[in-house]
Amino acid sequence: MNSPQNASSKPKLVPNLSLKERNTFGFEASTELAYEITSAEQIPVLMREVLHQKLSWRVLGGGSNVILPKLLPGVTLLMNITGQEIISSDDSSVLLAAGGGVNWHEFVTWTLDQNLPGLENLALIPGTVGAAPIQNIGAYGVEIGEYIESVEAFDAINQTFTAFTKEQCQFAYRDSHFKRNSNRFIVTRVIFRIPKQWMARIHYADFLKEFSGDSSPSPEEIFLAVCKIRTHKLPDPKVIGNAGSFFQNPIVPAEQFETLIHKFPELVSYPNAAGKRKLAAGWLIDQCGFKGQRMGNVGVYENQALVLVNYGNGTAQDILGLAKCIQDKVDDLFGVKLDIEPNIL
Template sequence: MNSPQHAPAPAKLTTNLGLKDRNTFGLDARAELAYEIDSAEQIPGVMSQIASKNLPWRILGGGSNVILPKVLPGATLLINITGQEITASENEDTLITVGAGVNWHEFVTWTLENNLPGLENLALIPGTVGAAPIQNIGAYGVEIANYIDHIEAFDVEKQAFVTLSNSECRFAYRDSYFKQNPHRFIVTKVVFRISKVWQAKIHYADLAKHFETNPKPSAEEIFLAVCKIRTHKLPDPKVIGNAGSFFQNPVIPNEQYETLLKKYAGLVSYPDAPGKRKLAAGWLIDQCGFKGQRMGEVGVYENQALVLVNHGNGTAQDILGLAKCIQDKVRKEFGVSLEIEPNIF
């Protein structure tokens, strides 16, 4: 991607901007300097200003996977780059270019409306398209990494726009090159490669159970099933603050899994890499008695132990305090460490 040729309109700057409606936990935070990024061309100028003043900075998309402090010092870049279009139709695949600020669920809905199935298992995940590859979001047996062709981003280190291929993104479970190198890349566009040969993916337990009597569902039926399951398990952030799944599912060696299975016959797990087994973090937390429990203004959701919630006036400190209690007890009971999934600002 070449550098922009025309001087862009400057990004809107707001001081002391409240961010309670820009994070799904509903934390009462504010940004000292908030830049509204509506186009990629605005980024070099903003980053130049930040560098000249030696300001701390961070990116905020949909705020669905973050834990915010009361004050975000320095600069916060609010990514609002929109737009989605089919940019190529090859023999076997369709390429779709999507702006980083596009709402993820709305994009998944758009793909089905345009007869481009493949992402339906990832329906109703909160957040933006630009944030999705950083965490390599996944659900119900599907990861976004399997559908990304390449990513366009601004490389802060090189002060230039770059394109990273799928392999260069170094995707792994809830991980990527972007996550490994924070503060280096600002994602501007994601280009998806969707196969024209669609195959239903319903092997994940919840979906397999849902489609017991319908082994060949359509993409639309899977989409609706995922929305139904997620709505039952996960609270609506507009009703009660949360960031979805709070802990990653831990991956352990088969030997440790076999030892745990002898002690806990109901241990919920899934196959992973050779010699590895992925445990259901929600099950581990539930066994420790946390589901539905409250600690002051924060707590654990009553229908899904993997979700931490803000009952109204919780702070980042409250959430992290509860998270530590959970981590300590799970480690003591199972000998397994839980890693926090949201980014802590």
């Protein structure tokens, strides 16, 4: 796909923009130069100038998966490309497209309104459509990479727009080609393929409790259950600053799992590919005594040990200091290393 030749309008420049309302941790942060991107056509000319001046740059969507410093130097691209539509339909599936700046939860709601179930397990995940493939977001047994047909992005190195197939995205657990090549690609549009044959995916324990043995809930019922469960476990960022799950669930070899389960019979885990096991990071953290604990202006959420929170006036340095304490304790007790999920800018 070739780069658009003419910009429909110049992106709006906002110098010294406060980002406190654009990061869910609620950290006091600002950017030296911010540009509001409302169409893909605005990007090529802007990026040529940014690279010509050798300015640092990054893309910021909903700010739900980032840890911001007090000042972001250089250029910050505010991803505000909106719009969603049904592209085509055949006997087996429907193709949907959404702009990189579309709110993710609102997009999931829209798909159900269109009678296109499949994404309901991913309801209430904060952030934007453009960030979804980068992180390969997932919840309750579903990863978004399963439903992506292609991703359209601007390549800052080659200065062209490219459409990546599902295979080229190289999706893995909370990972992708885009994440492994940070500060190269600007995701502008995502194409989803939603199968017409739908099946409920409710094998997680939270669902079994919620549906009390009902093996055939509707997509809407699953959507509401996910919203209820997440609302209970995760604090509202508008009330308590947080970025959702702070650590990835670690994946360990079968041999290590057998050693751990012998020593800790109540260890919470899930099957993973090639005989490996995915451990529940929240359970590991809880066993180390961090759940509900506070360290100055930051702490560990009382209802979910996987969530670190900013009680007010906390900084990136504060949250990373707490994270380091948790990582060290989990490693000492279980011999398991926890990786931080949010991006540190």
